[in-house]
Amino acid sequence: xxxxxxxxxxxxxxxxxxxxxxxxxxxxxxxxxxxxxxxxxxxxxxxxxxxxxxxxxxxxxxxxxxxxxxxxxxxxxxxxxxxxxxxxxxxxxxxxxxxxxxxxxxxxxxxxxxxxxxxxxxxxxxxxxxxxxxxxxxxxxxxxxxxxxxxxxxxxxxxxxxxxxxxxxxxxxxxxxxxxxxxxxxxxxxxxxxxxxxxxxxxxxxxxxxxxxxxxxxxxxxxxxxxxxxxxxxxxxxxxxxxxxxxxxxxxxxxxxxxxxxxxxxxxxxxxxxxxxxxxxxxxxxxxxxxxxxxxxxxxxxxxxxxxxxxxxxxxxxxxxxxxxxxxxxxxxxxxxxxxxxxxxxxxxxxxxxxxxxxxxxxxxxxxxxxxxxxxxxxxxxxxxxxxxxxxxxxxxxxxxxxxxxxxxxxxxxxxxxxxxxxxxxxxxxxxxxxxxxxxxxxxxxxxxxxxxxxxxxxxxxxxxxxxxxxxxxxxxxxxxxxxxxxxxxxx
Amino acid sequence: xxxxxxxxxxxxxxxxxxxxxxxxxxxxxxxxxxxxxxxxxxxxxxxxxxxxxxxxxxxxxxxxxxxxxxxxxxxxxxxxxxxxxxxxxxxxxxxxxxxxxxxxxxxxxxxxxxxxxxxxxxxxxxxxxxxxxxxxxxxxxxxxxxxxxxxxxxxxxxxxxxxxxxxxxxxxxxxxxxxxxxxxxxxxxxxxxxxxxxxxxxxxxxxxxxxxxxxxxxxxxxxxxxxxxxxxxxxxxxxxxxxxxxxxxxxxxxxxxxxxxxxxxxxxxxxxxxxxxxxxxxxxxxxxxxxxxxxxxxxxxxxxxxxxxxxxxxxxxxxxxxxxxxxxxxxxxxxxxxxxxxxxxxxxxxxxxxxxxxxxxxxxxxxxxxxxxxxxxxxxxxxxxxxxxxxxxxxxxxxxxxxxxxxxxxxxxxxxxxxxxxxxxxxxxxxxxxxxxxxxxxxxxxxxxxxxxxxxx
Numbered sequence: 001x002x003x004x005x006x007x008x009x010x011x012x013x014x015x016x017x018x019x020x021x022x023x024x025x026x027x028x029x030x031x032x033x034x035x036x037x038x039x040x041x042x043x044x045x046x047x048x049x050x051x052x053x054x055x056x057x058x059x060x061x062x063x064x065x066x067x068x069x070x071x072x073x074x075x076x077x078x079x080x081x082x083x084x085x086x087x088x089x090x091x092x093x094x095x096x097x098x099x100x101x102x103x104x105x106x107x108x109x110x111x112x113x114x115x116x117x118x119x120x121x122x123x124x125x126x127x128x129x130x131x132x133x134x135x136x137x138x139x140x141x142x143x144x145x146x147x148x149x150x151x152x153x154x155x156x157x158x159x160x161x162x163x164x165x166x167x168x169x170x171x172x173x174x175x176x177x178x179x180x181x182x183x184x185x186x187x188x189x190x191x192x193x194x195x196x197x198x199x200x201x202x203x204x205x206x207x208x209x210x211x212x213x214x215x216x217x218x219x220x221x222x223x224x225x226x227x228x229x230x231x232x233x234x235x236x237x238x239x240x241x242x243x244x245x246x247x248x249x250x251x252x253x254x255x256x257x258x259x260x261x262x263x264x265x266x267x268x269x270x271x272x273x274x275x276x277x278x279x280x281x282x283x284x285x286x287x288x289x290x291x292x293x294x295x296x297x298x299x300x301x302x303x304x305x306x307x308x309x310x311x312x313x314x315x316x317x318x319x320x321x322x323x324x325x326x327x328x329x330x331x332x333x334x335x336x337x338x339x340x341x342x343x344x345x346x347x348x349x350x351x352x353x354x355x356x357x358x359x360x361x362x363x364x365x366x367x368x369x370x371x372x373x374x375x376x377x378x379x380x381x382x383x384x385x386x387x388x389x390x391x392x393x394x395x396x397x398x399x400x401x402x403x404x405x406x407x408x409x410x411x412x413x414x415x416x417x418x419x420x421x422x423x424x425x426x427x428x429x430x431x432x433x434x435x436x437x438x439x440x441x442x443x444x445x446x447x448x449x450x451x452x453x454x455x456x457x458x459x460x461x462x463x464x465x466x467x468x469x470x471x472x473x474x475x476x477x478x479x480x481x482x483x484x485x486x487x488x489x490x491x492x
Numbered sequence: 493x494x495x496x497x498x499x500x501x502x503x504x505x506x507x508x509x510x511x512x513x514x515x516x517x518x519x520x521x522x523x524x525x526x527x528x529x530x531x532x533x534x535x536x537x538x539x540x541x542x543x544x545x546x547x548x549x550x551x552x553x554x555x556x557x558x559x560x561x562x563x564x565x566x567x568x569x570x571x572x573x574x575x576x577x578x579x580x581x582x583x584x585x586x587x588x589x590x591x592x593x594x595x596x597x598x599x600x601x602x603x604x605x606x607x608x609x610x611x612x613x614x615x616x617x618x619x620x621x622x623x624x625x626x627x628x629x630x631x632x633x634x635x636x637x638x639x640x641x642x643x644x645x646x647x648x649x650x651x652x653x654x655x656x657x658x659x660x661x662x663x664x665x666x667x668x669x670x671x672x673x674x675x676x677x678x679x680x681x682x683x684x685x686x687x688x689x690x691x692x693x694x695x696x697x698x699x700x701x702x703x704x705x706x707x708x709x710x711x712x713x714x715x716x717x718x719x720x721x722x723x724x725x726x727x728x729x730x731x732x733x734x735x736x737x738x739x740x741x742x743x744x745x746x747x748x749x750x751x752x753x754x755x756x757x758x759x760x761x762x763x764x765x766x767x768x769x770x771x772x773x774x775x776x777x778x779x780x781x782x783x784x785x786x787x788x789x790x791x792x793x794x795x796x797x798x799x800x801x802x803x804x805x806x807x808x809x810x811x812x813x814x815x816x817x818x819x820x821x822x823x824x825x826x827x828x829x830x831x832x833x834x835x836x837x838x839x840x841x842x843x844x845x846x847x848x849x850x851x852x853x854x855x856x857x858x859x860x861x862x863x864x865x866x867x868x869x870x871x872x873x874x875x876x877x878x879x880x881x882x883x884x885x886x887x888x889x890x891x892x893x894x895x896x897x898x899x900x901x902x903x904x905x906x907x908x909x910x911x912x913x914x915x916x917x918x919x920x921x922x923x924x925x926x927x928x929x930x931x932x933x934x935x936x937x938x939x940x941x942x943x944x945x946x947x948x949x
Contacts, residue, residue, distance in 0.1 A: 004891070067792055097792070194840040198754065204746035205755070208767045208814070211807050215778060218785035274541045281538025298545045301552075303935065305868025307902040308556070308924050311909050315917055316555050353548045360545070384527055386534035407773070414775025416871035421909060441777050441871070448784060448875050466781040470774065477773045 003063060006168055010055050013172050014048040021047030021183050029185040038190035046189045049196050050179035055172035062164050070156045077149045092146070099150035100157070102131040118151055219470065222454075222463035230457040235464060241427035241438075243447065243458045251461045253468060255427040259437035263348045263423060264412035266433060270352025272405055275359025282360070283367045284389055295364070302357035306417040313350040313422030314341065321346055325434055338434040342424035345433040351418050355408045362407065366400030367393060399487035406480035410473040416441040440465050556924055563922020566703035566718065567663040568655045569629065569692060573606040575641060577649040586645045596634040599641075600626070603633050603656075616691040620684055628685055628692075630657035632712065632719040658698065660717045660915035662689055666700045669914060706922060710884045711904060717915035720908070722923050724886050728798050728878070728898035729867060731887070735802025735894070736809055736866050741859055743806075744813035745848075751814075752821040753843050772811035779808045780872030788876060796877040796897035804876060805866040812865060816858025820851040825949045853945035860938040864931050870902040878903040901927045 025043035029035035071093055078092050106112040230251055238252030282291050318341025323331050326338030370393050378388040424436025447462040579598060581591050604622040611625060633656040661681035664670035675681050692698035709721025755761040783804035787793045793800050824847045832842035878899050887893035908920040
């Protein structure tokens with residue numbers, strides 16, 4: 001792990017820089033701290049940061065960029081005839097990488113010398129068997145072109161890693177030397193250090209933007225790849241979802257969207273009335289002890305991980321619904337409407353339970369924000385408490401409550417574990433809540449787990465689904481914010 | 493002047509005059525009754541809503557506890573196994589390489605003989621063949637035996653007492669999960685075998701005891717639910733949390749300090765703030781897609797590694813930590829900053845020497861809550877491959893723990909839930925109990941920290 005050692009070396013340099021910088025500053029002031037512009041520690045920090053920060057930044061950027069640069073060089077070596085119809089070069093590059101890793105392992109374990117690894121000939125050596133003995137499994141026999149590419153990959157990686165180490169250490173030494181040389185009793189170390197720290201703070205804050213950009217771009221590029229391989233008309237307007245890993249699949253989002261919205265609707269039908277009434281009761285009726293007892297307990301429901309709800313749906317609610325609706329004459333209702341434990345109703349009910357505290361605590365905050373004077377006025381005119389709630393408090397809180405419901409809807413649409421375990425895998429348009437249906441999130445999971453080939457539309461469709469999901473939830477959040485901001489009553 | 497002067501007709505009108513609001517104050521008018529009924533109904537709806545919510549919590553908790561506690565008990569059978577030298581070490585040299593050549597298949601006959609001997613010793617009459625008798629035991633028994641022999645080759649030839657796991661069906665029978673009716677079509681166990689089990693329980697050979705292996709052990713393959721444990725995936729979660737803590741806390745605090753204390757009010761700051769609040773609402777699976785695309789496909793970090801899981805969860809937790817840290821910074825009154833500036837500190841010094849230490853308890857509370865959220869998150873882990881294999885080896889070094897494939901607690905629970913075997917379902921519920929114990933502990937620590945150190949100015 002050379003990068004690890006590089007970091008250790010850098011940290012050691014920084015520590016030495018701190019001690020030496022501080023010492024030198026004091027020395028120039030003749031040991032009298034009052035002669036210094038800044039406190040002695042700032043001179044130390046100055047040298048340490050100058051050595052550490054630029055070098056670390058270069059190390060990070062270099063590590064990020066190096067793989068793609070090397071791959072570009074190597075992919076030029078692979079003949080175009082190797083790239084199969086409908087596939088990209090990524091697959092071949094994966095082989096190249098695996099072979100290169102295998103050679104590394106062989107060298108590390110002593111099965112090959114460094115020179116042997118560089119001169120291997122696919123014609124004379126059975127590389128697959130050789131590496132197989134070392135525990136590196138290759139998918140197929142090694143072709144000479146791939147071997148050449150792998151050897152050049154190793155060579156380039158080696159050179160690049162050496163160059164990386166040299167550049168990083170050189171940079172650290174330069175920073176060290178420059179800062180050390182500047183250290184003097186009149187040098188404004190505190191100002192420089194504080195400017196540096198400020199820059200670091202800004203970088204940390206910008207990471208939020210970087211994450212969003214990362215999310216959007218990672219999904220956008222792969223989605224564009226997908227739309228290059230698959231018609232966008234079928235994705236947005238087709239009627240069937242039938243992925244077929246031999247190719248020629250129907251990949252339409254509409255049946256998935258229907259399942260997602262149907263399950264979310266049931267969840268909201270459960271969560272909104274219960275959550276809203278709970279919030280009204282807690283804020284308008286409940287005595288202080290009841291409130292301090294019931295509110296945290298309800299909020300526990302929000303802290304339970306979704307995997308727990310998923311298991312609850314799969315193993316408790318689903319079988320319970322089957323005994324009610326699906327057991328025929330043995331069941332509670334004597335009907336046979338439901339065949340398996342997974343269904344829209346299963347997932348919807350459980351998701352509804354999960355959303356109760358979400359709706360109730362958001363609504364509670366909003367109802368509490370309605371000024372007491374309005375309630376007093378209504379009660380003073382002779383309205384009962386429920387009339388006050390219905391005719392005064394709720395209308396005043398309505399925009400906030402709509403916002404809360406929209407936020408809950410966005411949560412429901414993006415929820416994954418409950419639907420993965422409770423909703424099923426069949427994509428269809430059906431209005432029967434006892435049938436199993438599938439959602440956008442479950443399909444993302446199933447298309448991206450297991451053996452995936454990032455060149456086939458069946459895998460790439462997951463990124464298009466993810467992007468749609470992202471846009472959908474973002475749209476709901478923005479709409480919720482907009483409603484709250486625009487229609488909020490101003491009381492002050 | 494007096495009432496007497498009123499004519500009878502006047503009295504009549506006076507009696508009729510309040511016809512609109514007739515009736516006494518003591519008897520309610522129908523309208524009032526209706527309004528009061530509506531009031532009571534409304535109130536009842538509210539109470540019912542709270543009741544339903546709390547009932548759901550109760551059902552959830554009793555389900556988890558009722559179905560999960562079984563995983564903390566396991567049925568074992570005690571047997572005396574003769575480690576026959578002829579079978580385990582033909583050469584008699586105690587050469588480890590030679591002993592290693594004997595696979596678990598070679599150990600199965602020893603176990604068969606031991607069970608048959610035990611049954612004979614207890615005086616149980618049965619028509620079952622030794623192979624069927626050994627079916628009471630887990631498939632793990634031979635592996636346990638082999639591991640013991642490899643560690644203690646000098647004991648070959650002796651008779652050693654072992655405590656073996658029973659098969660998951662026997663375990664289920666002891667816990668009441670499996671009954672004689674339910675096994676009618678089960679080819680893994682027969683009523684005759686259960687007769688033997690009953691006799692062994694009577695003799696004290698077979699008993700159900702606390703299952704430490706479930707907490708410390710590794711996952712096991714599909715056929716051996718009785719040997720599966722949470723230990724290795726707990727380590728996976730631990731390494732992920734280390735990554736989250738090491739990255740999310742410093743970055744989150746730095747970002748909050750900038751936004752709360754230094755940021756000028758301009759479009760860039762606005763964009764950052766909107767971004768952070770939006771990121772907090774992005775579905776967790778989207779972070780999984782990001783992790784897959786950036787960390788695995790682009791940067792070629794190893795699949796299934798806790799390092800990647802930690803990075804993804806860091807991005808997911810950052811908004812939570814930033815929001816709570818900003819609240820904590822905001823709660824420190826401006827007078828503290830003014831005082832620091834007044835005695836000559838720079839703005840940076842005021843923040844780092846005075847505001848930050850005062851906000852530390854709030855920051856810590858927010859961080860713990862963010863970590864608890866990350867610990868229970870499953871969806872992104874599915875996409876970066878932390879599900880779908882058997883996490884069997886505990887990592888030995890820090891680098892190994894970060895980079896070698898592992899599972900995590902919620903991913904392990906999901907994995908067990910996918911295997912269609914009630915014995916694994918019991919493990920899944922048991923895993924949830926462990927996970928919830930961690931979450932409750934973390935949240936309790938957060939609450940205590942808040943109570944203990946929160947200052948009101």
